Amino acid sequence: MLQVEHLTKHFGQTNIIDQLSFSIEPGEIVGLVGENGAGKSTLLQLLATISKPTSGSIALHGLSYQNDLKKVRKQIGFVPQDIAVWDTFTVEENMIFFEKLAWNHRSKEELHNLCQDMNLFQWKQRVSTLSGGMKRKLNLAISLIHQPNLLLLDEPTVGIDLKSRIEIGQYLRRRAKEEQTMILYTSHDLDEIQRLCDRVLLIGNDPFYRDSVKFF
Numbered sequence: 001m002l003q004v005e006h007l008t009k010h011f012g013q014t015n016i017i018d019q020l021s022f023s024i025e026p027g028e029i030v031g032l033v034g035e036n037g038a039g040k041s042t043l044l045q046l047l048a049t050i051s052k053p054t055s056g057s058i059a060l061h062g063l064s065y066q067n068d069l070k071k072v073r074k075q076i077g078f079v080p081q082d083i084a085v086w087d088t089f090t091v092e093e094n095m096i097f098f099e100k101l102a103w104n105h106r107s108k109e110e111l112h113n114l115c116q117d118m119n120l121f122q123w124k125q126r127v128s129t130l131s132g133g134m135k136r137k138l139n140l141a142i143s144l145i146h147q148p149n150l151l152l153l154d155e156p157t158v159g160i161d162l163k164s165r166i167e168i169g170q171y172l173r174r175r176a177k178e179e180q181t182m183i184l185y186t187s188h189d190l191d192e193i194q195r196l197c198d199r200v201l202l203i204g205n206d207p208f209y210r211d212s213v214k215f216f
């Protein structure tokens, strides 16, 4: 379980996140929704341990972000908005490269299966020749190599076609339910959030988002 209590983040005098408390249960997909600048990426960065809160606490399966940082990090997968893969490597070479950086060992067959599971079949193809959707799938596959319990996704389907969106969504739902992975997912596409997520976490004060998520 992910437990966030009274989380606050200031940048200088500006309060971006203010006393935010919520939790996510194993197997749940939660949609993180809010207007531009509401603090969605900031929240994901705090949960990914990339930045530190001004105050408040976060715990993952009882491990405190403050006191058990190394153990916590092993359990987190983070996919930022920007795609970060090696363009001149093939899919296979990327997976093998990132496996070597991971804390646990995965066989080549397991890495291959991970790509197949999300309908990424271009194993021997150079990344520079892949479509945007295929690159996003690879980015996601890389974040799952170390089998995280908590997966943080910052607009993972932005700019990709409907088929790839649906395939990514189906994969994430399977993953959440079968592996009990907790997923926090940001998107500006409220239809997608409604299709994919069990629940919505709304941040910011924009009345448009407040009114829209009322109907979920």
Ligand SMILES: Nc1ncnc2c1ncn2[C@@H]1O[C@H](COP(=O)(O)OP(=O)(O)OP(=O)(O)O)[C@@H](O)[C@H]1O
Binding pocket: 011, 016, 034, 035, 036, 037, 038, 039, 040, 041, 042, 043
């Ligand atoms: N390192 C930083 N220093 C100062 N201000 C920052 C920093 N990072 C983010 N901000 C500010 O915090 C606010 C929230 O930014 P954030 O990127 O978290 O919003 P967001 O909800 O993800 O927006 P979007 O939907 O546009 O991606 C913005 O006003 C941004 O300018």
